[in-house]
Amino acid sequence: MDKKAIIDKLYKEAYEKDIFNGTWLYAENGEIVSKGAYGFRDFDDQLPMREDTVFQLASITKQFTAAAVMLLVREGRLSLDDTVTKFYPELPYPEVTIRNLLTHTGGIPESYDENIILRTFQEEHRIMGSDGIIRFLSEDGVEPCFAPGERFEYTNGGYNLLAEIVAKVAGVPFEQFLKENIFEPAGMPNTAVRHIWSEGLPNDNIARNMVQVDGKHIRVTDSEDADVVAFDGLNGDDYVYTNIFDMFNWDRALREEKVLTLAEQKIMYTPGRLNDGSPAGEGEMGDGYGFGWGVVKEPTFGLFVSHGGGMPGLSTWFQRFIDCDRVLVLLNCRESEDVRANFSLWKAIRAIITDQEPEPVQVIEEIVKEPDTSKWASYCGTYEHPEEGEFILDEVFEKDGVLYAKGTEDGDETEFRLYPIGDHEFGRKTAWYTFKFEDGSVTYNEITCKKQ
Numbered sequence: 001m002d003k004k005a006i007i008d009k010l011y012k013e014a015y016e017k018d019i020f021n022g023t024w025l026y027a028e029n030g031e032i033v034s035k036g037a038y039g040f041r042d043f044d045d046q047l048p049m050r051e052d053t054v055f056q057l058a059s060i061t062k063q064f065t066a067a068a069v070m071l072l073v074r075e076g077r078l079s080l081d082d083t084v085t086k087f088y089p090e091l092p093y094p095e096v097t098i099r100n101l102l103t104h105t106g107g108i109p110e111s112y113d114e115n116i117i118l119r120t121f122q123e124e125h126r127i128m129g130s131d132g133i134i135r136f137l138s139e140d141g142v143e144p145c146f147a148p149g150e151r152f153e154y155t156n157g158g159y160n161l162l163a164e165i166v167a168k169v170a171g172v173p174f175e176q177f178l179k180e181n182i183f184e185p186a187g188m189p190n191t192a193v194r195h196i197w198s199e200g201l202p203n204d205n206i207a208r209n210m211v212q213v214d215g216k217h218i219r220v221t222d223s224e225d226a227d228v229v230a231f232d233g234l235n236g237d238d239y240v241y242t243n244i245f246d247m248f249n250w251d252r253a254l255r256e257e258k259v260l261t262l263a264e265q266k267i268m269y270t271p272g273r274l275n276d277g278s279p280a281g282e283g284e285m286g287d288g289y290g291f292g293w294g295v296v297k298e299p300t301f302g303l304f305v306s307h308g309g310g311m312p313g314l315s316t317w318f319q320r321f322i323d324c325d326r327v328l329v330l331l332n333c334r335e336s337e338d339v340r341a342n343f344s345l346w347k348a349i350r351a352i353i354t355d356q357e358p359e360p361v362q363v364i365e366e367i368v369k370e371p372d373t374s375k376w377a378s379y380c381g382t383y384e385h386p387e388e389g390e391f392i393l394d395e396v397f398e399k400d401g402v403l404y405a406k407g408t409e410d411g412d413e414t415e416f417r418l419y420p421i422g423d424h425e426f427g428r429k430t431a432w433y434t435f436k437f438e439d440g441s442v443t444y445n446e447i448t449c450k451k452q
Contacts, residue, residue, distance in 0.1 A: 006352055007034035010345070010361065015039055017363050019341045021334035022207065023051055025244035026353060029325045030252060035244060039334065041207045043219050054190055054243050055207045055331040058309025060318050061240040062159050063268075064178055066102055066292030068166045070264050071181055077169050087165045090138035093148075098165070100148045101158035102291040103272030103280045107144035108137075110155040121230030127198050129233040130160040149275040152282075152289065156237035163236025174235045186253035188246035193239050197232040206241065207333040209313030217334050225312035238311070244329045251320055251327040269305050269322070271295050301326075301354060315342075321353075328353055337430050338363050364419050364429050371420035376403055379437045383449045391431070393444060405435070 007026055014020035021039030025032060037049040072078045080099040084091050084106075093108060100106035116136045120128045136142075145153065167174040175193040183191045196206065210217040211225055220228055232239070253259055260268075271288020272280035279288030286296035286306075293305040302323025309316035317330040328349070336342055341363040348358035376398055385392045395406040396418070403418040403426065418426035418435060426435045435444045440451045 001352075001355065001357070003352055004034045006358065007349070008036060010348055010352070010358065011036055011038060014345050014361055017341065017361065019336040019338060019345055019361070019363065020332055021049065022055065022330070022332035023049065023053055023244050024331070025248055025327075025329045026349075027248060027251075027327050030255075032248065041205065041333070043208050043210065047204060049207070050205065052190065052243050052245060053205050053207050053331075054241050055316065055333060056194075056209065056238070056309075056311065056314055057240045057242060057316055057318075058238050058311045058314055059156070060307050060309045060316055061236070061238050063292035063307055063318075064182055064240055065159050065162050065166070065236045066268060067182055067260055068174075068177055069098060069102065069162060070260055070268065070291070072166065072169055074264065078165070084161060084165070087168055088134055088138070088161075091134065092137070092141045093144060096144070096148050098162070099272065101162050103289055104152055104154045104158060105149050105272055105274060105280050106158050107146040107148055107150065107153070108155065108157055108161070109142055109145045110157045117230050117234075118227055121227065127195075127230060127233040130164050130235050132233075133157065133160055134164060147275075149273075151274060152272075152280040152284065154281070154284070154289075156234075159237035160234050161236070163234075166236075178240070182259055183246075185258050186246075187249040187258075188242065188253075191240065191242035191246045193235060194241045195232045195239060196241075197229045207331070209311060210334045211313040212335045212337045215337070220313050223312065228312055238309070244331060247318060247329040248327065254320075255325070267291070269293055269295055269303065317346075319353075326353060339430055339432050340364050340367075340427065343432060364421075364427055367421055367427075368419050369421060373401075375424070375437075378440075379403065379442070382452045383442055384452055385449050386447065389445075389447075391445060393435070393442060393449060396442070 011020055011024055015038035023037045025035040027033055035051060037051045037053065039049045041047050041049050041053045073080060078098060080097065082098050083094060084096050085094050096106040096108060116133065117128050120126050163174045166177055170177045178193055209220050211220055211223045213223060220226065254265060268291040270290055271282065272290065274280055281289030285294040288295050293307055295305055297303045301321055304319060304321040306319035313333060313335045315332045317328065319328045341361065344359065345361045348361050351358040380396050380398055382395045383393055385394065391407060391409045393405055393407045397404055404415060405418055406415050416428055416430065418428065421427045421434065424437045433445045435442055441448050
């Protein structure tokens with residue numbers, strides 16, 4: 001298999017179909033097999049994407065926060081079983097440990113930070129830092145969602161607290177600690193913790209994130225997601241910026257033990273355990289969630305660890321095959337509304353790196369079947385539905401020879417086109433699930449609703 005040719009062609013087609021705008025790198029045994037860049041890095045399509053363009057990593061950042069913790073554990077300056085109150089006695093979580101925060105098993109509620117951060121931004125026009133979250137938790141005494149170790153619940157807030165603990169224990173800003181102890185030893189000159197909304201862009205080679213609305217890409221700040229600016233002061237869960245080459249160097253640095261020993265990495269790649277002994281994050285995060293890594297072990301390729309990141313207009317992915325020495329970095333800064341196409345792109349690249357022939361990447365228009373419109377009238381009308389749900393279908397109607405649906409999604413009204421993709425079956429561009437009409441009812445998202 002000529003992986004380079006196949007991957008290069010794959011991303012060229014993905015760009016042409018408007019489902020990829022960014023950079024990628026794939027390597028085996030320390031040798032780069034395929035790398036490249038497509039699209040633009042600015043808002044106005046004036047600056048072509050470069051292979052060395054720097055992207056916001058989003059939640060891939062968590063592995064660097066976890067690495068910082070492990071370095072302090074090595075020095076004996078903290079323990080994985082230390083409670084957060086050892087460092088911040090004012091916090092009302094006396095049983096939550098560093099290990100709980102690393103594995104998302106602490107039960108510290110996340111809604112608190114969204115509420116206080118957004119309120120501060122909207123009312124005071126100020127971007128709050130992670131230290132403000134600690135003050136809020138301490139003063140308001142926000143109750144935990146569950147007892148430590150009772151269950152896995154992925155949150156960003158725990159990693160915000162970890163960043164503050166690292167800075168307090170190290171006696172230097174979190175940004176400086178990562179630079180001096182991780183990025184520089186690992187040979188990552190283009191990597192840094194950045195807060196571009198409050199501090200500005202240091203250069204024009206940083207990719208700008210754009211969302212897609214009604215088929216057009218627009219700036220995040222011009223969309224309903226403009227509040228992402230409010231979170232720009234946080235650390236630990238996000239806000240490491242880097243490029244594909246530095247992430248490749250990070251992979252090599254880990255293998256060569258330039259930052260962390262293999263024994264320390266083994267601890268990080270071991271899923272946390274819940275109180276009942278089951279792996280934390282099992283199913284949701286593969287075989288479980290370690291310290292900033294999702295963990296999977298399979299018969300053919302052995303252990304591999306990975307993490308993704310997402311923000312409005314941004315999607316990132318970093319995957320390391322530990323036993324067979326392969327690494328994949330994907331950085332994309334423009335949103336695609338076609339969920340199926342995004343999934344087919346990921347499925348194709350996943351096939352290639354596991355030595356299989358990929359299936360074609362297709363947008364939903366390419367899988368549409370010639371519709372039998374004779375029954376469309378019977379599909380149209382209003383439908384019964386549950387009182388609550390992430391998505392609720394209210395009505396189906398025909399307009400200009402096309403079938404549409406209205407519904408409520410996350411509390412907001414929405415209208416979208418239904419694409420015929422099978423017998424009595426329709427797809428939606430912005431979601432993976434399908435709508436199947438039969439016997440006066442519609443089935444979607446594993447629920448069946450009768451026509452009224």
